Structures are given as structure tokens and as C-alpha cells.
Amino acid sequence: MIKKYVIDTNILLQAPYALESFEDNQVVLPMVVLEELDRFKKAEGEIGANARKGIRFLEQARRKGDLFQGVTLENGGNLRVEKNFINVTLPEDLSEDAADNRILKVCLGLMETGKEQVVLVTKDLLLRIKAQILGISAEDFTTDQVLEHASQYSGRCEVYVAEEVFKGFKKKGVPVDQVYMLNDELESFVPDLEENQFVILRSDQSSKKTHLGRVEKGIIRKLEYKKSSPYGISPRNAGQYFLQEALMQPADHAPLVIVKGMAGTSKTFYTLAVGLEKLLNHPTEEYRRILVCRPNAQFDDDIGFLPGDEQEKISPLMRPLIDNLEQLIDSSEEERYKNEEELKGKVDEIFARGIIQTEALNYIRGRSIVKTYLIIDEAQNTTPDQIKGIITRAGRDTKIILLGDPNQIDRPFLDERTNGLSYASEHMKGSPLCWQLTMSAEECERSALAQEAVKRL
Secondary structure (H helix, E strand, O other), rough: OOOEEOOOOOHOOOOOOHHHHOOOOEEEEHHHHHHHHHHHOOOOHHHHHHHHHHHHHHHHOOOOOOOOOOOEEOOOOOEEEEEEOOOOOOOOOOOOOOOEEEEEEEEHHHHHHHHOOOEEOOOOOOHHHHHHHHOOOEEEEOOOOOOOOOOOOEEEEEEEEOOHHHHOHHHHHHHHEEEEOOOOOOOOOOOOOOOEEEEEEEOOOOOOOOOEEEOOOOOEEEOOOOOOOOOOOOOEEEEEHHHHHHOOOOOOOEEEEEEEEOOOOOOHHHHHHHHHHHHHHHOOOOOOEEEEEEEOOOOOHHHHHHHOOOHHHHHHHHHHHHHHHHHHOOOHHHHHHHOOHHHHHHHHHHOOOOOOEEEOOOHHOOOOOOOEEEOOHHHOOHHHHHHHHHOOOOOOOOOEEEEEEOOOOOOOOOOOOOHHHHHHHHHOOOOOOOOEOOHHHHHOOOOOOOOOOOHHH
């Protein structure tokens, strides 16, 4: 059955390609959506860029015919702009002039005049609630959605192997078809392991015997950097061994690393440690700098209006970076903060020498980043379109590290299934160029209190 999908502005501001995602159904844009696109087209950052993309798409459609009568899209669907239904009556509590309520009037008008099912598509939860109250079907835009967080790819697993095979692991590895897992009925089965998936390998004779490995071309092989201590930091748990392995690999072998995990699992700390190891402790000339970007829900849109130069504008967002650097540069916990001025001088020197640079995320658009150790911290606050833009900016010898917690999202209209970090994780799963890892709650190393809070709260 053909449906009429009424599209809210926020869909186009996050996914400007959305109008082509409704197959052979009818896509309706209320006139107020055009007005809002016009209002956002000069905005800074991704919102403005997406508004302009949406407008250009509408211009291409306009050249094919009359948008008020309807234009056929390449996927067989039909797109039209709806200017009528201004006389549709809403409940007295809903303002006639509010943009959201004007969209609701279009939905109600279409329901009264047509036989097709009318569906409002919006990322605004409150608008979906108001729609339900008025008897209007409402949905989120699901094209970019991935699995719920608990079901998303973690990049790691535990498997069992026969004792005699286990003994030969370090010399020749273990073929993936020789390991097994147990289901809820304790029946064994051979799992489907992805390329670069990390593995805790257990002997079936004694589960206390373990090896750590990684899948490579059908073989589970031992970790290459297990004995490394980047910038004097040694792994404390299996997750950190896996994290170290992914970060230490050169850019030509592991150009994209995706790390998910809650606060306190040392994602940013360990990532900086490896970067400093390669640029300062034992310069490998792999990278010419560390570049750190940290998206923020409001900041990316308002950066142009903040006082000061770029570095002064983004410095509040980079305070977590400074906190980690202070711990890395002065590794003695007893002496670290006794001379605050000296510690600050050491941190400032790192930035003054250009070893670490920080930039606003929206300044990456359109660039080609070469020979750079690029860290995107708090990547769960990016959109799928943003994350695609970041990854496609990678030039030769650049390593991109996406860090974040899909359960800690600050940006409106994003959730654990639609954020850029989860989107990249699911779509890059199995790629030989992508290494992934989800840190577990038990691997929180921030403090005893932090670990207790992870378990209880």
C-alpha cells in the first residue's frame, strides 16, 4: 500500500539525502519546512551545510516539474510540497503559528482528503507524542539506525579450543573453524568471527588458561604489541591489551580504530599515550602530529560567534585532554601536582611545539589530512553524515581513532542507534582496514569509586 510520508525539517538537517529513502511512496514537504530550511541555510557547521544540500536537492527536483503537483524521484517515489490545509482546526492548546503545529495541520489535512496512510517522520519526540494525541501515525527516520547498543558489534569475544591446539597458539595461531562457543543450553557451536576481531582464547581443559589474539585472514594470531609500554603505560586488563594492539599498529595496517566504552575505561588516556610514544618517546616518523577534535552539541553551531581565536574558542572543550596529558607527562602519582606551574609548562610545551593540535570538528570539512594521528573524542555526538565526512578526510599515512560512549549522548535528535560512532561501528564491521573494540564495565580504571558507580548506578 502506497503511503504518504510527511517530512519534518530536522530529518533533512541531519540526513539531507532522506527524501530519496522512502522507496516508491509519496513524500510530502509542508511549506513550513521550506521556510525553516531557508532560515538554517546560513548556519555554521553541519546544520547549515545540510540545509544547503537539501535545498539543492529540491532545486534539482523543481527543474523536473511542478513541486506542488509532484515530481517523480529516481527511486520511483513522488515528492511534492504541500501549501494547503491552513484552515485545518487544531485543539485550542496548540498554537496555529508554531512550525511543528503547522506540520500537524498538513498531516490532518492529508488524512481527511486522501485514502493513503499518512505517516509523520520526525526526530522530535514531543512532536511524535502530539501526533499520537491527534491520531496521526508518527515514526523516526530509521534508515541510519543500527542495532540497540547491547546488540552492537563489540569487536571482541571469548572462545574455547582443544588443549592440544591451545598449546600451539603462540607458534602458529589457531584456525577460526577450530574454536567454539557455548549457547544457553551449553551446546557448542562454531562462531562467525570478523576480520580483526579480538579474541580471548580459553583451553577447554582449564578455563583459567587463556591467550589473547586477533583474527587475521581466518587465523587467530597472537598480539604483536602485548609487551609494549607506550609512554610508560602498561595494560591492566584484556581490553587495554586489545586497545594497545589496535593503536600501536601503523596507519597502513590499521588506519581506522573505533573504541566504544563508558567513562573511566582509559580510552582517551591510552590513545594519547600511544600518540606521544610515537612522536616523543621513540619517534617513528609515522606521524607529524596528533590532532584532537571533540564535537559538542551546541558548540559546533555557535563557534563563529564565540570571542577569541579558534584555539581560545575550543579550549573549554579540550579540558579533558589536558587532564589526561597531566597524568601522562608527569607519571608519578605522588609528585604530579606538587608543582602546578611546572606541570602546566610541560603541557604548554607540547602544544607550543605543535606535537598536539586541537581543532573544531566543523573545520575538518573539505580537508585532506595527511600523516596525522587523528583522535575524535566523544564521537557519539557526531551524526552519520559527519562521521562519513571525517573518515573520508583521511589522507595518506593518517590514522583515525573514534572514541566514545553511545550511552552518553548530548546532541538533540541522536541516540544510541543513530549516532555517528555506532553507525561507523556497524558499517565498518569486518573491514580489514578497521579495528574495533568495546571496553567492558569491569575494565574501568579511573578509581575505586568510579568502578563502584559503574556497577551500581
